[in-house]
Amino acid sequence: MTQHHVLPLVDISKLDSPRLEDRLSVARELDRACVEAGFLYIAGAQMDDALFRRIVARAQAYFALDVDTKMKSYIGLSENHSGYVPVGEEQFAAGQRDLKEAFDVNCDYVRSEGRRPLLGPNLWPEMPGFREDVQAYYRHVTSIGGQLFRAFALALGLDEDHFQAHLRNPPSQLRLIHYPFDATAEDRRGIGAHTDYECFTLLFATAPGLQIIDRQGQWIDVPLVEGTMIMNIGDMMEILSNGRYAATRHRVKKVREERYSFALFHACDYDYVVAPVVRGEAPRYAPLKGGEHLFNQTAQTFAYLKRRIASGELVLDGALPLDSFGPASSAAEPMQPSSTQQALSEQ
Ligand SMILES: O=C(O)CCC(=O)C(=O)O
Numbered sequence: 001m002t003q004h005h006v007l008p009l010v011d012i013s014k015l016d017s018p019r020l021e022d023r024l025s026v027a028r029e030l031d032r033a034c035v036e037a038g039f040l041y042i043a044g045a046q047m048d049d050a051l052f053r054r055i056v057a058r059a060q061a062y063f064a065l066d067v068d069t070k071m072k073s074y075i076g077l078s079e080n081h082s083g084y085v086p087v088g089e090e091q092f093a094a095g096q097r098d099l100k101e102a103f104d105v106n107c108d109y110v111r112s113e114g115r116r117p118l119l120g121p122n123l124w125p126e127m128p129g130f131r132e133d134v135q136a137y138y139r140h141v142t143s144i145g146g147q148l149f150r151a152f153a154l155a156l157g158l159d160e161d162h163f164q165a166h167l168r169n170p171p172s173q174l175r176l177i178h179y180p181f182d183a184t185a186e187d188r189r190g191i192g193a194h195t196d197y198e199c200f201t202l203l204f205a206t207a208p209g210l211q212i213i214d215r216q217g218q219w220i221d222v223p224l225v226e227g228t229m230i231m232n233i234g235d236m237m238e239i240l241s242n243g244r245y246a247a248t249r250h251r252v253k254k255v256r257e258e259r260y261s262f263a264l265f266h267a268c269d270y271d272y273v274v275a276p277v278v279r280g281e282a283p284r285y286a287p288l289k290g291g292e293h294l295f296n297q298t299a300q301t302f303a304y305l306k307r308r309i310a311s312g313e314l315v316l317d318g319a320l321p322l323d324s325f326g327p328a329s330s331a332a333e334p335m336q337p338s339s340t341q342q343a344l345s346e347q
């Protein structure tokens with residue numbers, strides 16, 4: 001049964017069931033929640049609480065290092081867009097500085113053939129145990145994501161394993177995010193409004209702060225619900241579903257408590273052409289190569305990539321504006337910064 005909090009809650013335990021009827025029942029609930037909100041809570045026996053606790057401890061220890069040490073694994077030094085993201089590196093709107101630092105982990109692709117901008121070896125800090133635990137979390141949440149891809153295939157009327165052939169080395173990224181404590185920062189932004197670029201995101205957070213724009217164009221708080229992850233639709237699933245599911249805009253409001261969050265963005269393989277897969281409907285979206293979309297959007301928000309574009313070292317092909325996806329009501333996000341945001345960006 002779908003339970004209703006601020007968002008629908010779907011229990012995905014039965015995606016593990018050998019009975020197709022059980023898996024279909026979850027797929028139907030997932031479909032309803034994604035049509036209704038594009039954001040939902042998921043609960044399930046699959047989730048390994050011990051791993052969740054370990055990743056929090058690892059993130060706390062990592063972000064407590066001094067900036068010079070963290071900058072040794074600066075994301076701009078990596079081959080695959082992985083590593084440390086200092087405060088201010090990522091900007092969703094000109095002049096607006098997010099109050100967060102992150103550690104990004106990408107698909108650890110060590111082979112040399114078939115390299116793409118986001119596929120290469122990960123950059124890791126020298127911290128015993130960090131890499132092992134972060135990789136364990138990555139594998140764990142990726143396996144839950146694999147079950148969800150199957151559920152989406154069922155929900156969209158496709159063969160259950162429709163996406164599996166396109167999930168070999170996807171540039172799915174895990175972000176460990178730290179929103180530092182600042183007692184005076186109640187109304188400051190933690191992260192600017194955006195949609196996620198991939199198919200869907202699975203997020204685990206240690207404190208509230210996430211806000212989403214609802215279908216009426218209002219920003220609403222998403223409280224934490226014990227034992228759940230938050231899931232949201234990204235740009236690529238909006239395309240795949242031909243707009244049935246919309247990529248919902250969200251942002252993080254700075255709360256007084258220190259906050260850690262762990263977002264795993266589930267993509268298909270870099271070269272997979274993302275196009276509407278729903279049968280019997282005229283396509284409402286132009287196809288795009290998933291990895292290119294991801295890289296193009298990333299390059300528009302990361303300072304080190306913007307510098308390469310400015311110097312002519314990097315040339316983007318077919319990049320869409322950052323606000324290309326989401327329901328029409330997301331236009332309610334002010335294009336001009338609100339007075340609070342203006343004040344923040346001037347600080
Ligand atoms: O920290 C959060 O709750 C959300 C982070 C997020 O939206 C993102 O990194 O795309």
Ligand SMILES: [Fe+2]
Pocket residue numbers: 194195196250
């Ligand atoms: Fe996001």
